[in-house]
Structure formats: structure tokens, C-alpha cells
Amino acid sequence: MMTTLLKVEGVHTFINQYHILQGISFEAKEGEVSVLLGRNGAGKTTTLKTILGLTPASKGSVLFKGEDITKKPTYGIANKGIGYVPEDQGIFASLTVEENMKVAMRKDDEETLAKQDYVLNLFPDLKKFWKKDGGHLSGGQKQMLAMARAFVGNSQLLLIDEPSKGLAPIVIEKVMEAIVDMKKHTTIVLVEQNFMMASRIGDTYTLIDDGETVQAGQMQELVHDEQLKRKYLGIG
Amino acid sequence: MELLMNLTINGLATGMLIFLLAAGLTLIFGLMDVLNFAHGGLFAWGAYASVWFYALTDSFVLAILGAILTGVILGFITEKLIITPVYGNHVQQILITLGFMLVLTEMLKVVFGPNQIAARTPELLSGSWEIGDVIIIKYRVFIIIMGFLVFGVFQYILKKTKIGLIVRAGVMNKEMVQALGINIKNVFLYVFIAGAALAALGGALMAPYSGVIYAEMGMEFAILGFIVVVIGGMGSFPGSLLAAIIVGITGSYMAYYVPSLSLAVNMMIMAIVLIFRPQGLFRAKG
Amino acid sequence: MITKYQWNNILLSIIVITLFIFPFVIDSRSWTILLTQIFIFSILAMSYDILLGFTGIVSFGHAMFFGIGAYTTAVMLDRLEPTISVFMLSIATGMIIAGLISFLVGLMTLRLKSHFFAMLTLALSGLFLVLAEKWRSLTSGNDGFTFRAPEFFKDRIMFYLVVLVCLIVVYILLRRFVQSPLGHVLVAVRENEQRTKSLGYNTLHYKVIASIVAGVVASLAGAFYAISLRFVNTSVLTMDITLDALLMTIIGGVGTLIGPIIGAGVIELSQHYLSGLAKDYPIFERWIIFFGIIYILAVIFFPSGIVGTFRKWFSKKNKTNGKENKSRSAGL
Numbered sequence: 001m002m003t004t005l006l007k008v009e010g011v012h013t014f015i016n017q018y019h020i021l022q023g024i025s026f027e028a029k030e031g032e033v034s035v036l037l038g039r040n041g042a043g044k045t046t047t048l049k050t051i052l053g054l055t056p057a058s059k060g061s062v063l064f065k066g067e068d069i070t071k072k073p074t075y076g077i078a079n080k081g082i083g084y085v086p087e088d089q090g091i092f093a094s095l096t097v098e099e100n101m102k103v104a105m106r107k108d109d110e111e112t113l114a115k116q117d118y119v120l121n122l123f124p125d126l127k128k129f130w131k132k133d134g135g136h137l138s139g140g141q142k143q144m145l146a147m148a149r150a151f152v153g154n155s156q157l158l159l160i161d162e163p164s165k166g167l168a169p170i171v172i173e174k175v176m177e178a179i180v181d182m183k184k185h186t187t188i189v190l191v192e193q194n195f196m197m198a199s200r201i202g203d204t205y206t207l208i209d210d211g212e213t214v215q216a217g218q219m220q221e222l223v224h225d226e227q228l229k230r231k232y233l234g235i236g
Numbered sequence: 237m238e239l240l241m242n243l244t245i246n247g248l249a250t251g252m253l254i255f256l257l258a259a260g261l262t263l264i265f266g267l268m269d270v271l272n273f274a275h276g277g278l279f280a281w282g283a284y285a286s287v288w289f290y291a292l293t294d295s296f297v298l299a300i301l302g303a304i305l306t307g308v309i310l311g312f313i314t315e316k317l318i319i320t321p322v323y324g325n326h327v328q329q330i331l332i333t334l335g336f337m338l339v340l341t342e343m344l345k346v347v348f349g350p351n352q353i354a355a356r357t358p359e360l361l362s363g364s365w366e367i368g369d370v371i372i373i374k375y376r377v378f379i380i381i382m383g384f385l386v387f388g389v390f391q392y393i394l395k396k397t398k399i400g401l402i403v404r405a406g407v408m409n410k411e412m413v414q415a416l417g418i419n420i421k422n423v424f425l426y427v428f429i430a431g432a433a434l435a436a437l438g439g440a441l442m443a444p445y446s447g448v449i450y451a452e453m454g455m456e457f458a459i460l461g462f463i464v465v466v467i468g469g470m471g472s473f474p475g476s477l478l479a480a481i482i483v484g485i486t487g488s489y490m491a492y493y494v495p496s497l498s499l500a501v502n503m504m505i506m507a508i509v510l511i512f513r514p515q516g517l518f519r520a521k522g
Numbered sequence: 523m524i525t526k527y528q529w530n531n532i533l534l535s536i537i538v539i540t541l542f543i544f545p546f547v548i549d550s551r552s553w554t555i556l557l558t559q560i561f562i563f564s565i566l567a568m569s570y571d572i573l574l575g576f577t578g579i580v581s582f583g584h585a586m587f588f589g590i591g592a593y594t595t596a597v598m599l600d601r602l603e604p605t606i607s608v609f610m611l612s613i614a615t616g617m618i619i620a621g622l623i624s625f626l627v628g629l630m631t632l633r634l635k636s637h638f639f640a641m642l643t644l645a646l647s648g649l650f651l652v653l654a655e656k657w658r659s660l661t662s663g664n665d666g667f668t669f670r671a672p673e674f675f676k677d678r679i680m681f682y683l684v685v686l687v688c689l690i691v692v693y694i695l696l697r698r699f700v701q702s703p704l705g706h707v708l709v710a711v712r713e714n715e716q717r718t719k720s721l722g723y724n725t726l727h728y729k730v731i732a733s734i735v736a737g738v739v740a741s742l743a744g745a746f747y748a749i750s751l752r753f754v755n756t757s758v759l760t761m762d763i764t765l766d767a768l769l770m771t772i773i774g775g776v777g778t779l780i781g782p783i784i785g786a787g788v789i790e791l792s793q794h795y796l797s798g799l800a801k802d803y804p805i806f807e808r809w810i811i812f813f814g815i816i817y818i819l820a821v822i823f824f825p826s827g828i829v830g831t832f833r834k835w836f837s838k839k840n841k842t843n844g845k846e847n848k849s850r851s852a853g854l
Binding site: 054073075086092094095099100153 | 402409417
């Protein structure tokens with residue numbers, strides 16, 4: 001029986017005066033890829049930001065390894081072992097690839113270095129452009145750097161926001177393979193618009209619409225539920 | 237030849253003093269998005285503190301260390317009491333830092349009296365060298381060396397240390413830095429204190445250079461500092477050095493040839509930069 | 523039943539009438555002069571409120587326009603003849619120059635973000651000060667020069683009444699201005715410039731208009747100031763003038779117009795009182811430090827100043843069952 005790593009319960013979030021999240025609940029089990037699905041503007045990105053405390057919840061709770069992290073500051077949440085790959089990747093443009101990685105590495109111990117070796121094997125491009133400025137990388141390389149960076153920060157949970165966005169199909173394939181590989185070492189919550197991708201690598205899904213959780217379950221069930229897909233994702 | 241040499245050295249020395257003030261301004265702005273209008277007050281406090289410590293201890297080294305310590309303490313107080321409560325609100329920031337500038341300046345008059353105070357140059361650095369028919373004033377060379385030294389040390393910290401890395405990353409993307417587990421508030425505090433210490437050091441070095449110190453010197457230098465920050469690009473450390481040298485040398489030459497226009501020319505450079513290249517000449521990429 | 527609005531008007535009328543008969547009842551030269559000074563600074567502070575309170579612009583160069591008004595009047599009365607008509611002409615000239623300069627400066631600088639704008643206005647006013655110090659043939663620099671005021675103003679009470687009438691007229695006109703559709707756009711700019719822009723307003727135009735209005739009114743204050751002293755020097759262009767306007771506006775209450783008037787009263791009166799105390803306690807020579815501290819506390823804790831805080835307190839008391847007023851405190 002897999003244990004629940006992250007539990008989001010009835011979360012409400014305001015951004016300025018706008019009530020963006022109006023009741024989000026889902027769980028992420030250890031070693032799984034949980035996918036958040038939903039239309040544009042449904043509140044998927046805000047959900048990730050709320051977990052991380054960037055847009056703190058006004059109601060509800062976020063539990064990580066059983067601990068309530070709802071009111072914690074972002075850096076504290078990150079230090080508990082949550083890594084974040086934002087939609088725009090958040091690469092520090094005038095820092096080199098190496099420096100980008102270094103900012104994220106909390107320690108210099110063997111475990112961290114082993115993690116670094118692992119991600120560099122996963123993304124050989126990063127090793128190739130090790131001394132190059134982050135701003136000069138291609139879109140795919142930036143995505144890989146962002147994922148690698150989140151991973152070396154001693155993360156037990158990765159929040160990845162739309163990794164396929166704006167990438168060529170062949171690059172998407174690479175990113176997907178990497179996520180599947182990383183799953184062996186960490187738990188992943190993924191926001192993904194590309195249903196093809198989501199359905200291939202996701203274990204469970206959570207459907208979000210208008211800031212609310214409307215449905216959740218095993219990915220395999222959703223793949224065969226044409227009605228649900230049509231209603232909330234506009235596909236099928 | 238002698239004249240050009242002297243004007244250049246003069247300008248470089250002034251430039252270095254402005255740089256010490258502008259360096260803190262630009263780092264604080266780049267990282268925290270705060271334009272500290274009280275920065276000139278820290279500069280003036282540095283000058284007064286050094287003169288006071290010098291009179292007390294009769295050691296110029298201790299005087300400078302005392303000024304830096306004053307800068308650190310004032311920087312800490314300013315960040316905690318003045319900057320943190322209005323973080324993120326530009327209008328309030330501008331208003332409150334200017335108000336604090338007023339308080340800092342007036343406090344100087346309360347503590348040290350409203351009149352000018354004479355500042356002496358240490359024995360070792362007084363006088364001049366004669367090289368051929370060129371006379372070089374020692375203290376000016378000292379300021380220039382100190383300026384480059386500080387630049388070198390800070391550049392090293394920014395490029396080669398973890399905290400420097402975090403500062404540079406923070407200038408580009410604060411949210412991401414926090415998401416990587418770093419408490420940016422602490423980084424803000426360190427940078428603010430460092431900036432305040434640099435300004436105080438600038439004031440301390442300024443005192444023997446001009447011979448007299450007075451409370452309003454803070455605002456006068458702060459304006460030059462703002463000009464430098466704009467020309468150099470907000471948040472760019474090397475940019476502020478280069479711009480400070482430009483402003484210093486322009487000021488020195490203009491003061492000799494067209495004295496009435498010396499400030500005007502620097503103002504004009506700033507206006508032109510603001511109008512045509514508002515990001516400054518060396519804006520940090522982000 | 524008298525409504526709150528009527529109460530306000532009755533109260534205001536009583537104060538105005540009191541002020542009008544004051545110099546005839548209390549025969550005190552120093553009080554008349556002090557009150558005149560308060561009126562002059564009220565005009566200046568109100569003009570600053572148009573920028574800070576209603577448009578959300580922080581300018582550190584407001585002394586420029588005050589100085590323009592002061593110098594234009596002083597120079598014209600000195601070079602031409604000290605008559606009322608020259609005085610009127612000088613006021614008009616000062617306003618036109620101030621308007622033109624604030625138009626040019628505004629056009630050039632108001633595109634910039636608040637930080638840069640504040641910085642640039644600070645530097646520009648510094649430049650103006652230097653210019654005035656160097657242009658000795660016109661200004662006599664820091665030494666300044668005395669001049670003869672029109673015969674009409676020799677009577678302190680007459681001058682008092684003229685300034686009071688001007689203050690009232692300016693107040694009414696500025697209130698009209700901020701309540702006009704144009705004034706509403708300014709408030710929208712203050713609240714959210716980006717949104718106002720996306721609604722199709724060219725916010726730069728509106729900001730420039732606000733800065734012209736503020737500049738013109740400030741030059742009027744400067745003209746009266748010069749007359750009140752019958753002397754002018756470069757101190758009218760210093761940062762201190764801008765700081766005075768800023769303190770009065772913030773402490774009185776931004777975005778209220780009446781606040782800056784109260785602020786001017788509070789600051790001028792306490793300045794008068796504190797510098798009296800300075801004879802016994804030298805610390806009070808540095809009276810400005812107290813205002814600096816009060817000002818800082820006001821920015822943090824009472825960003826809406828005396829008037830704003832009072833209004834909030836008043837409306838809370840009155841609206842026990844109504845929907846709570848959630849509008850942000852003006853300007854800050």
C-alpha cells in the first residue's frame with residue numbers, strides 16, 4: 001500500500017480580489033505521477049502555487065508527509081522537500097547552467113552530487129552546455145534544466161507545470177521519458193494540457209474546473225470515459 | 237599634461253566615492269525593487285562617524301572600521317523598521333525612505349551640531365608625489381585604489397560565492413529563488429546592510445577628501461548616486477562602477493572648464509539615458 | 523433633520539467666517555502673519571495633493587514651481603513697478619511659465635515608473651536650484667533681494683484677506699477639478715494605471731494635466747510667499763519647500779484637499795510653537811525631526827492622514843449595519 005505524500009483539502013485561494021480556487025482537493029501518493037487536468041484558467045497553475053505558498057490558501061489545508069504546510073513561507077515549504085518547475089521554467093538567464101543548479105543545491109554532500117550525476121545522465125545536453133548562460137538555451141533545454149534543478153534540491157515531490165508547452169514533439173518525447181525515469185526516485189504532480197502526454201505518464205488524474213475539483217481517479221478510467229473528457233477537456 | 241592628469245585623477249577619485257554610494261543603491265534596487273532615498277543619509281553618517289572615531293582613537297583604520305560599523309547598524313535598523321513594513325508598495329517606499337533621509341540628516345545635526353566639521357587626512361596619506369612635473373595627491377590615489385579594491389571584493393563575492401549567486405539569481409527572479417528553498421528576506425537584509433556599509437565607507441573616505449563635512453552632503457551625493465544608478469542600469473554592479481567613473485570625470489573636467497554647468501551635464505546625461513534607454517546602459521539581464 | 527453633508531457645510535462656513543473676522547477681533551500682528559503663512563502653504567499643499575493624493579505621483583521637484591511663482595512676482599515687482607496691476611500680471615506670467623515647464627517636464631518624465639520619476643524630479647529641482655544660484659543677474663543667488671510690495675498689500679490685514687479669499691477660490695476650483703470626469707480618471711490612474719490604460723485612456727495625458735494643474739497652483743502659492751516676505755532668495759527652490767508640502771499633505775491626509783490645509787495648519791503652528799520652545803530647550807531647534815518621525819509613522823500606520831483617519835473612524839461609527847467600506851485608503 002502506497003502512502004499519501006501530499007494531501008490538498010478544500011483549498012480556496014484569492015489573487016487580489018479574485019476568488020481563483022474555490023475548493024480544490026486531491027492526493028498524491030508516493031512514487032506516482034498525479035496529473036491535474038482542466039481547461040485554460042481552471043486554476044491548475046494556481047493550485048501548484050498554493051501548494052508552494054506562493055499564493056497562500058485562504059481556506060482549506062495542504063498536508064505534506066502528514067504535516068500541515070498551509071501557512072508556511074515558500075522557502076520553508078521548498079525546504080521540506082518540494083521542488084517546483086514553473087510554466088515559464090524560471091531559469092536565471094544570466095547565470096550559467098552550472099550556477100542555476102548550484103542555487104538549488106542545498107548541500108554539497110555525496111547524496112546531492114549523486115543526484116546531480118543522475119540528472120546530468122538523464123539530460124546530457126546540460127552537461128554539454130554546463131558553462132553556458134541559461135538565457136541562451138533552447139526551450140527544451142530550459143525545460144530540462146528547470147526539471148534537473150528542481151530535482152537536485154533534495155526533492156521528494158516535484159510540481160511540474162506544463163512541461164510540454166511550446167516544445168517540438170520530439171523534445172516532448174524526451175521530456176516525457178525523463179519524467180517517467182524520475183518517477184523512480186520522486187513523486188510528481190504534473191499540470192498538463194497535452195492529454196496524450198498526460199494519459200501516457202499519469203497514474204492518477206484530478207479534473208479541475210472553475211477552481212474546483214470535479215472528478216478524480218485512475219488515469220486508465222479517464223482514458224476510456226469519453227463523456228467526461230468531452231465535457232471538461234473538450235476532447236474525444 | 238599636468239592639468240589633464242590632475243583632472244582625471246580628481247574625477248576618478250570622485251567617481252569612486254559616488255560608486256561606493258551607488259553600488260549599494262543599485263544592488264538594493266535590483267534585488268529588492270526598493271529605491272532607497274535615505275541612502276545619502278547613510279553616506280553622511282559614515283563621514284561623521286569616521287571623523288568622530290578618528291578624533292577618538294587617532295587611528296584612520298579604526299575610523300574607517302567605525303564608519304562601516306555605523307553603516308551596518310544603521311542599515312540593519314533601516315531595513316527592519318523602514319523598508320520591511322512598506323515592502324512592495326512603491327509610493328509608500330519613496331515617501332518613507334525620503335522621510336527617513338530627513339530624520340537621518342537632522343539627527344546628524346542633533347548629535348554633532350549644525351555646523352560644518354573639519355576632517356583631517358592621516359599623516360601617511362597627506363601630501364603628494366612629484367613625478368616629473370606632475371604632482372599627484374596621495375589621498376586621491378588612495379581613494380581610487382580603495383574603490384577598485386571594493387569593486388574587486390564585491391565582484392568576487394557576487395561571482396564566486398553561494399550568497400553572491402543567490403543575490404544575482406534574486407535580481408532576476410525572486411519567486412523562483414524562494415521556490416528553491418531560500419529565504420529571500422534574509423538575503424534582502426544582508427544586501428541592504430552591505431549597501432549601507434558601502435555608503436558609509438564612501439562617506440568615511442569622502443571626509444578627508446573634501447576637508448569638511450556637513451549634514452546636507454548626504455543628499456548632494458545621493459543625487460549623483462541616482463544619476464549613476466540610472467546611467468549604469470538599475471541592478472548592474474559593473475554598470476555602476478563605469479557610470480560613476482563617467483560622472484566623476486565629466487564632473488571634474490566640467491568643473492574646471494565650465495564650472496556652472498558641471499551638475500547640469502551629468503543631469504543631462506541622465507535625462508538622455510532615461511528618455512532613450514530607460515533600462516540604463518548595462519541593465520542586468522533578467 | 524440635518525444631513526451629514528449639511529453639517530460639513532455649516533461647520534466649514536463657521537470656520538471661514540471666523541477666519542474672515544479674526545484679524546478684526548484679535549489685533550495681533552504675529553497671528554495675522556502666521557495665519558497668512560498657513561494659507562499660503564495650504565495652497566501649496568493642496569496643489570501637491572493633486573499629484574500625490576489624486577494621481578498617485580510622487581514628485582520631489584514641486585519646489586520648482588513654487589520658486590517660479592516667487593521669482594516671477596519678485597522680479598517683476600522689482601524691475602517694473604510695485605503696483606497691483608503688475609502684481610496681477612506677474613501672477614499670470616508665473617502661472618504660464620510654471621504651466622509650460624510642468625508640461626515639458628511632465629511629458630518627458632511621467633512615462634517613467636514611480637522610482638525613476640521621483641528621482642528625476644529630485645535631480646531636476648536640484649538643477650533648477652543651481653541655475654537660480656548661478657543666474658545672479660536675475661536672482662541675486664543665495665543672497666536674494668528685497669523688493670517693494672504693492673501699496674495695497676502693505677496692510678497685513680488686507681493681504682491676509684486676499685490670501686484667504688484665494689485659498690477658498692483655489693479650494694473650490696480644485697474640488698470641482700477632482701470631482702469632474704477628468705478627476706475621476708486621475709483617481710483611476712492612482713488605483714491602477716495599467717487597468718486605466720487598458721480601458722483606453724491615455725494615462726500619460728491625464729498625468730501631464732494633473733502635473734500642470736499642480737504646477738500652476740504651486741506658482742500662485744510661491745507668488746504670495748514672496749509678497750509676504752517682500753524678499754526672495756534661492757531658498758524658495760530648495761528641497762525644504764517640497765518636503766513641507768509633502769509633510770503637510772501626508773500628515774493632513776492625502777487625496778482629501780481639506781487634509782493638506784489642516785496639515786499646513788498643524789505643521790506651521792507647531793513649528794511656531796516648537797521654535798518658541800527652542801529658546802529654553804535647544805533640541806527643539808531641530809523641530810523638523812519630530813515631523814520626520816511623525817511622517818514616517820503616518821506613512822506606515824495612518825497612510826490616510828488626519829482627515830482620512832478621522833473619516834474612516836466617522837464612517838465606521840455611522841455604518842454599523844451597512845456594508846463595510848472596503849475602498850483602499852487614498853493614494854497609498
